[in-house]
Amino acid sequence: MGTGRARPTLEKVALRAGVSRATVSRVVNGSTTVAPDIRDTVLRAVQELGYVPNHAARSLVTQRTNSIALVLPEPSTRIFSDDQFFPGIIRGVGQELEVAEKQLVLMMASSAASHDRIEQYAMAGHVDGVMVASVHGADPLPATLTRMGVPVVCNGRPLGHSAVPYVDVDSVGGAAAAVRHLVNAGRQRIATIAGPQDMVAGIDRLAGYRTELRGSTRRSIVAVGDFTRESGAVAMRQLLEDDPRLDAVFVASDLMAHGALGALRDAGRRVPEDVAVIGFDDIELARYTEPPLTTVRQPIVDLGRELARQLLRLADGEEIEPFVVLPTEMVVRASA
Amino acid sequence: MGTGRARPTLEKVALRAGVSRATVSRVVNGSTTVAPDIRDTVLRAVQELGYVPNHAARSLVTQRTNSIALVLPEPSTRIFSDDQFFPGIIRGVGQELEVAEKQLVLMMASSAASHDRIEQYAMAGHVDGVMVASVHGADPLPATLTRMGVPVVCNGRPLGHSAVPYVDVDSVGGAAAAVRHLVNAGRQRIATIAGPQDMVAGIDRLAGYRTELRGSTRRSIVAVGDFTRESGAVAMRQLLEDDPRLDAVFVASDLMAHGALGALRDAGRRVPEDVAVIGFDDIELARYTEPPLTTVRQPIVDLGRELARQLLRLADGEEIEPFVVLPTEMVVRASA
């Protein structure tokens, strides 16, 4: 157990201060209707005994826990790769929860079976709300929880028509801006390496590419990867084979772009002279590739913060907008 | 609030199944002293009502919460860099807690003030134990919590003589192996770029370098970085200036090694012909540097798993060894 020495209870404090439990409770919870001298006496007793309110007892009666869950789909290729998505979200969420004095409970949704676990967990009143990150495909979890009365906000537009509020970055706009940059630079044969098409990020970035390209007179040249370096290299070789004369490629993630850069080098193409490359994410590594990678920055930490902010409002019973989309931003370096 | 529909209570289930609360509790908690038919009736009632035991009420009486805290020192340069340390630990911890059916509560120790917060949190009986990751300097938190009767396990040997059990990787041995590798390859002037000397990882890796080098007849050449790429590049330039004839460098992290590689290239040194480079960590990136980086792999995920395993045992009241050290392993690629 390790409970160690018995923790003092309200009762003990009340006894010591010579008041009732109710008064101690009032003081601890910052009620104003307590005379200053009594207040001081109580606070001293609290101090001396090292009293800390018992969480379970408190939330049993208040029906709130002051903690919030963040659900991460464990097996995602993205989550644990070095694109810093996962740490970024956590950091942002953490920042926001810290000021709200809430705690973060992290849940890995490693398998379909764990969906039940998460559902149970939320239903057990463990947390006041749930943030679901990086939804893969049409995940039923957010909708289920919402139906159960649990406040839920998703990170990333859920696939399918879901009424669950979400926070996302403007992938479509970012991709379009990247393609526009290439067009403006006079590139004629602009290919793309898309992300997995069962993830919103993959879908949207491809959509942005397509839309923008359609606006110019160029045709689209598409290969699909899975956001990993390896897949980026493979896709790049594929593209080079499909159209040896391509002079630009928009890659849906920096990691894949890193792989593509390697493939391009192996194929004897110079970047950006022969082929311009633009990535997506602006991970740390992008500054250090050879050549440094032009890319589209997405505000990951802000995404996490916004996610938390929305959920907190929702959990407070406020109305929130059905979605929030954060802007992306082109970062021009040497590769395009 | 968002509590939504009223969640059914034990009482409701008992009523529906026509038994007492106690019996429902027995069934839910898997007691064997319940007649099979009654058991089935109860389970059906549970199913139909969608009953989930209230966490607060349960832990109020059992004095256990089934959750475990992981404390991360937020502002660490290491934690949120792309060395994957943080995600690796979390993943390992998560895996182990999942099989134990415990939940992970993540706490960022962003400031000194948050130490109080964490202390209060643990004292409030929120969690059954605390894992403290990557202790900076002589952090008083683990000792304080232990004194309070909270089970604590640290990741990384705490500085100062602390009685708190810890799990660490064999940094000294890994660093020594790296230096040995360089010596065996006939390198004569072996420098090192050390990590920050207020972190155990930084200290131990330097110690390993020193110890091994003393065994040969070579003298030590030391520059200190802070585990970031930038600092690696700066340190490398410094070393080159100190001893232009150095022919090898052991770098205390892959990220710094990456920076060093760039500095070496800028200085016109070939790797490994002119200067051999060995890193530490074996992050994903190490396979993709130019040339691919020889490095020392540390089992981060295993570290997380072991951390969780030890804490779970401790929280179960078992005796555990005062420390566990996991082996590191040389990964030879092209840079040395």
Next chain:
DNA sequence: GCAAAGCTGGAGAGCGCTCTCGCGGCCGGG
């Protein structure tokens, strides 16, 4: 100076659960 109004603090119920205790029914042994 007295009643009405305003505060402050105490008593007590109850949140949903677990667990001890004890009662009744069934078995086996004498």
Next chain:
DNA sequence: CCCGGCCGCGAGAGCGCTCTCCAGCTTTGC
């Protein structure tokens, strides 16, 4: 056939807290 033992279930206390009610006291207005 009767009694002791055991097994399966229910009654009830109580975990530590919050919050509603109300009592007692002070203040205010006429």
